[in-house]
Amino acid sequence: EAGVAQSPRYKIIEKRQSVAFWCNPISGHATLYWYQQILGQGPKLLIQFQNNGVVDDSQLPKDRFSAERLKGVDSTLKIQPAKLEDSAVYLCASSLGGRGEGTDTQYFGPGTRLTVL
Amino acid sequence: GIQVEQSPPDLILQEGANSTLRCNFSDSVNNLQWFHQNPWGQLINLFYIPSGTKQNGRLSATTVATERYSLLYISSSQTTDSGVYFCAVSWYNNNDMRFGAGTRLTVKP
DSSP: OOOOEEEOSEEEEOTTOOEEEEEEOOTTOOEEEEEEEOTTSOOEEEEEEETTEEEEOTTSOTTTEEEEOTTSSOEEEEESSOOGGGOEEEEEEEEOOSSSTTTTOOEEOOOEEEEEO | OOOEEEEOSEEEEETTOOEEEEEEESSOOSEEEEEEEOTTOOEEEEEEOSSEEEEETTEEEEEEGGGTEEEEEEOSOOGGGOEEEEEEEEOTTOOOOEEOOOEEEEEEO
């Protein structure tokens, strides 16, 4: 079974530029998450989708970050314009979703390491 | 929101030694997972364990939900066990996984 795919793996941009990340979840997983992991910290949830609807985006800095999951499968996360403090690893995760035991187990992709200069 | 505390923050072991990592959380949870983040940054699922005990090879985990803690046991550690171990929890009616700050494990040959 293929895991969660993310691209690109690395990105270097200058502040005020724009950047986009792509995520393809595990096939059949209804729930998709984007996390931000700053060096030395645990991941922090930015946004959660259930199919193509947003479940939770309370920690997403909406003045510069946006995300979409138009067809309920893959997703893009965009930052526009980027700031120095956005330097981090952006992780995508997916879970089956539903009410059964373990259906909310989250599986993570390899992440995109963003450096803002 | 829910607080997640992991201890110790850093752990250095000689290969072959055993260790116990602890995760305390401040509220009732319906999801608790242990992850290993390898040196390349990949987060790998170790256990889904909101309660009870599970074992997988040299690793085992126990969660005592009523006392709000979970333990991860690593036996006969190997250098490949090095990395950061995260505990993450979510609580009822909320899938927002809150991560602890992690335990950085270094296993020396």
